[in-house]
Amino acid sequence: MKNELKTKKKAKYCDYCENTGIIHNHHFEELGENALVPCPRCVVSKCLCGGEDPYFFYKEGKIEECFCRDTRMKIIKINMIYNRSGINRKFRWMRLNDFKSLSRQADDAKNSAYDILKQFPDVKKGLFLWGNPGTGKTLLASIILTELIIRYAVEGRFISISRNLFKTLQESFHEGSETFGESGKIEKELADVDILIVDDFGIQKDTEWKQETLYDLVDARYEAEKFTIFTSNNNPHKALKDLSQGRILSRIKEMCRILEISGEDYRDNL
Numbered sequence: 001m002k003n004e005l006k007t008k009k010k011a012k013y014c015d016y017c018e019n020t021g022i023i024h025n026h027h028f029e030e031l032g033e034n035a036l037v038p039c040p041r042c043v044v045s046k047c048l049c050g051g052e053d054p055y056f057f058y059k060e061g062k063i064e065e066c067f068c069r070d071t072r073m074k075i076i077k078i079n080m081i082y083n084r085s086g087i088n089r090k091f092r093w094m095r096l097n098d099f100k101s102l103s104r105q106a107d108d109a110k111n112s113a114y115d116i117l118k119q120f121p122d123v124k125k126g127l128f129l130w131g132n133p134g135t136g137k138t139l140l141a142s143i144i145l146t147e148l149i150i151r152y153a154v155e156g157r158f159i160s161i162s163r164n165l166f167k168t169l170q171e172s173f174h175e176g177s178e179t180f181g182e183s184g185k186i187e188k189e190l191a192d193v194d195i196l197i198v199d200d201f202g203i204q205k206d207t208e209w210k211q212e213t214l215y216d217l218v219d220a221r222y223e224a225e226k227f228t229i230f231t232s233n234n235n236p237h238k239a240l241k242d243l244s245q246g247r248i249l250s251r252i253k254e255m256c257r258i259l260e261i262s263g264e265d266y267r268d269n270l
């Protein structure tokens with residue numbers, strides 16, 4: 001045990017992977033490779049299994065666990081979590097360095113993102129990002145989720161209010177649908193997941209069922225102190241004021257930092 005501690009202390013800090021053991025392969029798409037690979041300097045250099053699953057090797061007639069195994073298993077776990085996260089294809093594996101802030105507001109939001117990555121899981125508040133369409137809110141929210149999954153291998157989901165949430169729930173009320181009778185299960189999963197991104201937050205006032213569903217989701221995450229990011233094209237102080245008698249807005253104010261990102265259309269500058 002003592003020896004083990006000694007060697008651990010002696011191990012040099014790896015600048016290349018910031019001691020995470022994992023490197024982001026920026027050209028994964030062109031090359032058809034994995035987005036995350038073990039660090040060639042501090043992991044692959046000590047690998048004796050040739051990167052073959054299940055990452056053991058023979059030494060003097062005995063099977064030993066390879067040095068690379070923990071890192072490779074972690075990458076497999078991250079990939080599994082990532083594949084079920086629901087992150088939009090066009091934002092897959094994008095990192096915080098890929099986010100170009102085009103305004104002071106976007107800069108502030110990016111800085112908040114850095115703080116969250118550093119502090120997680122002891123983050124006091126989530127984010128509510130709002131502003132006109134095309135200013136990179138959904139991209140930034142997706143990036144934060146990606147970074148948290150890579151760094152901490154935590155479970156996270158991305159849902160769009162307009163595109164998936166209500167549609168999925170409504171389907172679950174129809175006999176014959178694959179998810180029939182599972183609305184409770186779906187809602188519980190969204191309430192419990194470590195990180196939730198709720199994209200395109202907001203609804204018409206006249207749909208009471210939707211208001212209650214949203215309130216229940218927001219309230220459940222608030223009560224469980226779960227990290228949540230919302231994005232919206234509308235100013236929440238106005239758009240959410242009358243929903244569920246103001247209860248949704250009051251919860252969101254307590255659980256999130258509300259940041260405006262308005263200005264130029266991000267998509268014109270890519």
Ligand SMILES: [Zn+2]
Pocket residue numbers: 014015016017018019020021022039040041042043
């Ligand atoms: Zn390294």
Ligand SMILES: [Zn+2]
Pocket residue numbers: 046047048049050051052055066067068069
């Ligand atoms: Zn190995």
